[in-house]
Amino acid sequence: MTLVPIDDPSDPRLDPYRAVRERDLVGRAGLFVAEGEVVLRMLAASRRFAAVSALIVDKRRDKLADLLAALDPDVPVYLVPQAVIDTVAGFEIHRGILALGRRPEPVPADALLAGLPARALVVAAVGIANHDNMGGIFRNAAAFGAAAVLLDPTSCDPLYRKAIRVSVGGVLAMPFARLAAEDDLPDLLARHGFTAFALSPQGSTRLADLARPPRAAVILGAEGPGLPAALLARTHTVRIPMAAGFDSLNVATTSGIVLHRLAEADGLPVS
Amino acid sequence: MTLVPIDDPSDPRLDPYRAVRERDLVGRAGLFVAEGEVVLRMLAASRRFAAVSALIVDKRRDKLADLLAALDPDVPVYLVPQAVIDTVAGFEIHRGILALGRRPEPVPADALLAGLPARALVVAAVGIANHDNMGGIFRNAAAFGAAAVLLDPTSCDPLYRKAIRVSVGGVLAMPFARLAAEDDLPDLLARHGFTAFALSPQGSTRLADLARPPRAAVILGAEGPGLPAALLARTHTVRIPMAAGFDSLNVATTSGIVLHRLAEADGLPVS
Structure with missing residues (x-):
């Protein structure tokens, strides 16, 4: 492993980590920010995502030795005091762990679906703009053994720091593809033999x-807003019965309820 | 209705709304803060909770006329410019709606359970310290027709502003009681004929x-941490099967999955 102690917060090698909160919203050319031990472990284990560097509070180094050893030995691990990581990132990094990952080449949705097994569950997010909800959907997709997540052009970026964190690394574990503007979701699913279940009250x-x-x-x-009427008209629509007068479920919770129900039949192993 | 225009952010009548974010964490004697239109509508409709005052951005007054008319006519509604509500609260109140509610006398858990119907579903939160999760649990309890929520002594306050907001008002709709230090949860449930299902991987x-x-x-x-081993040993333990290698569900999502499953048998009306 390549350990690089740094004490100067203005060191240019730390530039990609500056003002993380603002910058990860606008995106970095080809990169994303990972945060926390669980997520960094999934990044280190991933075949699709490569770590570019890691930024670790030096006093956590010993406890994280096995994790650091799991990274590619050429990946620099910058070791800094807590005050330096907070100054550079622009807010308190309680867990003392940040990393930069490289975004892989996007996979076309068509190719992703074509490569899935004959028995498979996928989730399609349409107009999901909230990063917490996006993270929650990926977490549930991973927990219930979904094979992939599809994103329409208006859904937010799952490789946003907070979405990755809320997903507990599910974003790094779950294959996903974003539909192009000209893709038609019901057609795409039908072409690959997927029955489309659209959730609606x-x-x-x-x-x-x-x-x-x-x-x-x-x-x-x-x-x-829910799903567009034109989409509902072309899919099997499914409802979750709720109490009269309180017809309100969070969309990530909805994903958990539906995926649990559909995965039951798969006899998922108890982990 | 009692409309009170105020232009001066230092007006003492606005004192209970000052620095809302900090103060609602430490609690206000007998009061809580409600935020947003949906929550204020539930507060106005509630029989258990009484509104003490409301603080509304003046330009939203006409759109909220029916809501303001639903409040007790003696409850003062302070009408202020957007800049005043932001200054007083200490952060941007995008929705332009705050209210103070009065906490009712706590109901002993024993009395709450004794008053429930012969067929009833309750949720018990043990060590739930995160307000988002608490709000999500109440939202799901309300959506799936639960009759009550019980809180152990270490769980956080559901009448915290953010928990109420995340619950979409479910905290105001759902009867709840906090266990005393000397209450024993399995005994309490057994005494009232409740079968206790404890969730555990x-x-x-x-x-x-x-x-x-x-x-x-x-x-x-x-x-x-999950539930204490001593509690698991005295209850029926239930697992949600998950994919091998990704055994991770958010506790609010878990509540939704379990409540949906148990409420199915009740034939909840579709709202």
Whole structure:
């Protein structure tokens, strides 16, 4: 491993970590920011994502020895005092662990679906603009063994620092693809033999009554606006019955309820 | 309705709203802060909670006329410019709506359970310290028709501003009681005929295989530590099967999955 102690917060090698909170919203050319031990472990183990560097509070070095050893030996690990990581990042990094990862080449949705097994569950996010919800959806997709996540052009970036953190690394574990503007989601799913289930409070089938086809896609829209009527008209619509007068579920929670129901039939191993 | 225009941010009538973010963490004697239109509507409609005053950006007054009319006519509604509400609260109040509510006398858990119907679902939170998770649990409890929420002595306050907001008002809709230090949760539930289901990754029964007794209690612990072993030993333990290698669910999402499963049998009306 390549350990590089740095004491000067103005050291240019720390530039990619400056003002992390503001900059990761506008994106860095080809990079993303990972935060915390669990996420860095998943980055180190990933085949799709490569770590570019890591920034660690020096007093955490010994406890993280196995994690640092799991990184490619050429990846520089900058070791700094707590005050330096806070100054550079622009806010308190309680866990003392940041890393930069490289974004892989985007995979076309068509190619991603074509490569999935005959029995597979995918999630499609339509208009999901909130990073917490995006992270929660990826976390549930990973927990219930989904094979991939599709994102429409208006959904937010799952490789945003907070989305990765909320997903507990699920974003790094779960293959995903963003649809191009000209892609048509129902056509795309049908072409690959996926039955499209669109969640809506007015859905025609109760979730509990749903039969699980071998290839199933769960389509989720944003709280409030929900899914476009034109999309609902071309899919199997599914509802989750709720108490009269309190028809309100968070979209990440909805993903958990639906994926649990559809994954049951797969006899997921208890981990 | 009692409309009181105020232009001076130092007006003493606005004192209870000062530095809301800091102060609602330490609590105000007998009061809580509600935020946003949906939550204020639930406060106005509540029989358990009374509004003490409201603080509204003046330009939103006309759009909120029906809501303001629903408040007790004696409750003062302070109308202020946007800059005044932001200055007083100490951060940007985008929605332009705050209110103070009065905390009701606490109900003993024993009395709350005794008053529930013969068929009822309750949620018990043990060591839930995160306000987002607390809000999410209440939101799901309300959505799936739970009758009450119990809180152990170490769980956080659901009447914290952010927990109420995340619950979409569920905290104001759902009866709840906090256990005293000397209360024993399994004893309490057994005394009132509730079967206690404790969620744990090592639970002995799969959620999908659970039979729904008339009175059921779902016990949830914090992510990470989970529920105490002594509690698990005295309850029916339940697991949600997950993918190998990614055994990770958010506790609010867990509450949604379990409550949906147990409420199915109740044939909840689709709202």
